[in-house]
Amino acid sequence: MIVIGLTGSIGMGKSTVAERFRQLGIPVCDADAVVHELYEGAAVAPIEAAFPGTTSGGKVDRVKLGQAVLKDPHGLKRLEAIVHPMVQAAEREFLRKAAEQGAQMAVLEVPLLFETGGDARVDVTIVVSAPPEVQRERVLARPGMTPSKLEAILARQMPDSEKRRRADFVVDTGVTIEESHAQVDAIVERLRNRGGRAYQQFWS
Numbered sequence: 001m002i003v004i005g006l007t008g009s010i011g012m013g014k015s016t017v018a019e020r021f022r023q024l025g026i027p028v029c030d031a032d033a034v035v036h037e038l039y040e041g042a043a044v045a046p047i048e049a050a051f052p053g054t055t056s057g058g059k060v061d062r063v064k065l066g067q068a069v070l071k072d073p074h075g076l077k078r079l080e081a082i083v084h085p086m087v088q089a090a091e092r093e094f095l096r097k098a099a100e101q102g103a104q105m106a107v108l109e110v111p112l113l114f115e116t117g118g119d120a121r122v123d124v125t126i127v128v129s130a131p132p133e134v135q136r137e138r139v140l141a142r143p144g145m146t147p148s149k150l151e152a153i154l155a156r157q158m159p160d161s162e163k164r165r166r167a168d169f170v171v172d173t174g175v176t177i178e179e180s181h182a183q184v185d186a187i188v189e190r191l192r193n194r195g196g197r198a199y200q201q202f203w204s
Contacts, residue, residue, distance in 0.1 A: 004191075010153050
């Protein structure tokens with residue numbers, strides 16, 4: 001089974017590309033969705049212990065947690081130490097099920113794949129990219145987003161140019177959805193008969 005790492009900066013169109021993989025019958029694990037579940041379950045107690053007052057009603061309050069992390073110079077590292085192992089455990093279980101079901105390929109959709117060294121645990125990396133003006137327009141159209149928030153997010157992410165340089169494949173979403181889908185289809189065809197080693201090496 002080939003383990004594919006799908007990544008890209010904010011607003012680049014990862015969800016659109018991930019959905020195309022699903023349409024092609026390839027299982028996808030969305031790290032953001034995993035975190036969302038953890039913030040309503042297993043991560044609540046350890047986060048409350050590390051950042052008191054950041055949870056309520058059995059859920060993590062993302063706004064309060066964000067404020068607490070910003071105030072603490074080591075806050076992000078402490079939060080990652082709690083959440084990252086839980087996300088990896090969920091990814092491991094996802095890949096185990098995919099392998100059991102005989103999947104030829106499985107996708108880990110991870111926004112900070114390169115930043116966290118996750119690219120070392122996959123067989124192939126795919127970066128989703130779009131021109132900067134398209135990215136900016138998409139992100140600023142989101143509720144509650146401001147130019148300053150966008151700059152803060154981008155400051156934590158590896159530059160798009162560097163991600164593109166490191167990627168095995170790049171999907172350009174600054175075109176029509178049909179054209180983006182065609183790029184994904186072509187990548188899948190190229191990978192169809194390739195073997196993978198990452199699952200046995202890092203996940204099984």
